[in-house]
Amino acid sequence: MLEMNAQSRVIAPAELGNSLRQAGGDRLDRRSRLKFFNSTFKVICVSAAVFVCLVLFGILFLMFRTGIMTFETVSFKEFFFSANWDPENGHFGALLFIFGTFALTGLTLVLAVPIAVLIAVFLAEITPVWLRGALRPVMDLLVGIPSVVYGYLGLTILIPMLRELTGRDLADGLLAAAIVLAIMVLPTIARISDDAISAVPKKYRDASYALGSTRFQTIFGVVLPAARSGIVYAIILGMARAIGETMAVVMVIGNTPQLADSLFTPTAVLTSNIVMQITSVEFDSTWNYALYLMGFLLLAISLLLIVAVRLLQKKGAKAS
């Protein structure tokens, strides 16, 4: 039986060769078909990429074109270096908003990043499996909560608490906004860092333990450095969300166009000021143009920060 099977499997070389040829007189042979699919696919990919770039540059250009008209009546110097924002009386100093945006984003990250990374370490390395299975979906849910909800919680819980703690009448300001934003971006940064840490190969941990390191030393000496680029990516996403966040910020920052000289001074940032004023300005006014210019700045700043973080990370990677 076996023998017969073996016999029937022997095939003449020419027969084998022929069997490899295309059956039938197909006009589109395999190669041209492949070429067709390849080139179509390439065209689709390239046009998608070009489309995305066009949209981005289109937005940038439109904002810029309207925004630049600000400088017909306002000097460059005033816009960028004055903190006097009083459009009704012809003062367009946007420094306070620019400063506010940088300060708020920085403060948010200072609060959020260490906690988020610790949560990620806890989730990825320390939590027992059953708890991890419960915590991860919860974190994912938190990522999806609309920002207005965070703002509302800030307004009704955080601000009264801050008032109590500091004994001030007003607690609206950079700190309140930064705390709300930090809580908001925390799940994003934590979950993406968690994934990055979990993806670090086990062999690195093994090597570290085999040299006599403790769990703590292994996490901080090997695992976190190996997960660095993923963690930086998580921070960029969190940062982008913090810079652009409007609703939650409007609700707790105080919305007063004055330079924040303390953490509790009611102030405003680029986003919150745009949304508060855009509906009440005339279409053809310098005020309107200035708001467009601020929108453009916001975009430019977030792009810049992303590039900066990427560069920093590259430098860090080379150094170690």
Next chain:
Amino acid sequence: MQATALIEINKLNLFYGAFQALKHVSLEIPQRAITAFIGPSGCGKSTLLRTLNRMNDMIPGARVEGSIEIGGTDIYAGDVHVETLRKKVGMVFQQPNPFPKSIYDNVAYGPRLHGITKKRELDEIVENSLRSAALWNEVKDHLKRSALSLSGGQQQRLCIARALAVGPDVLLMDEATSALDPISTIKIEELAQELKDRYTIVMVTHNMHQAARVSHQTVFFLNGEVVEYSATEKLFSDPSDQRTEDYISGRFG
């Protein structure tokens, strides 16, 4: 060749959950010599090797009975400091696993863990370890380069250097040459030969010629049991158990 036994394994049982991976293993491992573990895949060689530096502790469900004494101390006793044990019993893995750091930082990682911070001291340890691992001449001009840019054989020697840098007395090598080409393999075998004057080496190997070439004592495992162990020449030329003879003559496994 009967040197003093450094490690004494006594009636060791190891369970992964309900599965018993090691059965009544009793064994003596002599000091400053090379002991080879051979046997078919899945017979428990790696498992036994990992019990020697307690890397099995981290496997959920793994449980040990019996005792392992190193220099008279039971390493599974409650007062044993596991980190110190692992510092004294170094390990080289089957797949080269250098950290994604520079060559220098890979070797310096261990000493730094154990509290050495002075640059001069570290430099010295790094150089000595790389020399001992026969890698110094190849990498001395680019210690800052990423360890991942080295070839597989160089990476494995780097891992040996990294293990030596913390000053171990025992070196465990789990099929350390199985992912390497013949030339790198020979280099590491020669290295083991040199190191055996200073270290007690235990190596797992699937390569019977390697065991015969480099080791002083060979242990043959089957299904979690030690079938036979003796001086390497004796085991290969005049095995006392039929199953050993079948295995080394290639009749199974």
